[in-house]
Amino acid sequence: MFVSFFPRPKLFFISVIVWTALAMTLWYSFASTLFGSSEQPVIGVAMFLSARELWFDLYFALAVAIFAGAWMTFSPHPWAPWSIIGSALILFSSYFQVQVSVAINGWRGPFYNLIQAALSKPGSVTTEQLYGGIQTFAGIATVGIVVAVLTSFFVSHYIFRWRTAMNDFYVVNWARLRTIEGASQRVQEDTMRFATTMESLGVNLIRAVMTLIAFLPVLVVLSRNITELPVIGSIPYSLVWAAVIWSMLGTGTLALIGIRLPRIEFFNQRVEAAYRKELVLGEDDPARAQPPKLSDLFHDVRTNYFRLYLNFMYFNVGRYVYLQTDVIFPYILLAPTLVAGKITLGLMQQILSAFAEVRSSFQYLINAWSTIVELISIYQRLRGFEARIHDEPLPSIESVPDPAGS
Incomplete structure (x- = not known):
């Protein structure tokens, strides 16, 4: 890779x-x-x-x-x-x-x-x-x-x-790789998906770090205008602390909710590859791709997709609740200052913008979790190729016979 x-x-x-x-x-x-x-x-x-x-x-x-x-x-x-x-x-x-x-x-x-x-x-x-x-x-x-x-x-x-x-x-190395399940898909499709996903996640991570470097000093300066937070009262660097704690809370919660998704996504690729392979073989061999066999293979596809949908439903409940609350969170923080009339409209816009940039940087995992799930799945599939090329044991997930075991 x-x-x-x-x-x-x-x-x-x-x-x-x-x-x-x-x-x-x-x-x-x-x-x-x-x-x-x-x-x-x-x-x-x-x-x-x-x-x-x-x-x-x-x-x-x-x-x-x-x-x-x-x-x-x-x-x-x-x-x-x-x-x-x-x-x-x-x-x-x-x-x-x-x-x-x-x-x-x-x-x-x-x-x-x-x-x-x-x-x-x-x-x-x-x-x-x-x-x-x-x-x-x-x-x-x-x-x-x-x-x-x-x-x-x-x-x-x-x-x-x-x-x-x-x-x-x-x-x-095709002669050594061709016997791996879904080998053609891994070469034809997974390579492109891996490169695209790695580039996207890498660039977004770098941008998140650079955004922090650029906007944290701005937020530190702007925090001087916020003399009081709800409930907590007055603390130094209030906006910086609020952004860090709020983002860490959301990241930790959603990572816990979505912890099973990479494994299920891996099996999703496996059952799709098995179903597609049988259909391709049936194009040249009339003995292959018979209805009973295809029915069994598609049953695995349906079962795994339904499991994936259910887990994503749990994840999306947490994600959307957090992101919608995230919209009003800075206004909650600024409420005492706004009521006291201590900042101008322009300063408020700068605070909201800088706070959003810093907050989104700390929320990198939240925003990228679905993509990370996909990348882990692709990596696990390509890792099987790497193991075969270097005469190493295949990853343990390759030997799980049935996605129901996930």
């Missing part, structure tokens, strides 16, 4: 973590101060063209060039340009899209304060001022849209290259 696309995967990913930590340490301790920092926040597209942002872009490119050059020299790999440089480009795109969110959050304060002024005192704000604020947002949004579209196009090619690498690797 990884050795076909990345050079020496275990060592590679360890080196990624070490190099990233070293580069971030150097950036925050020294490099980021070379161009100083402006006391006045830059609003609009100019934020992306500031000296500090352009210096970070160059710094990132240099760090990637050094890392990629070292690996391509130390352990040449045919897919290194895509696996190393391509991954770095997706990483940078994730960072940039987080910066777009930061820019929009910075725009919200002045714009909504302008609206509050216009509503509270007619004639104090001109139409040109409002249109100017809208134009500023349009500029930021345009940059975000262009980057998102180009990233989506590149990621599509990246995923297919990863699938191609896995496909080539398994095809070379």
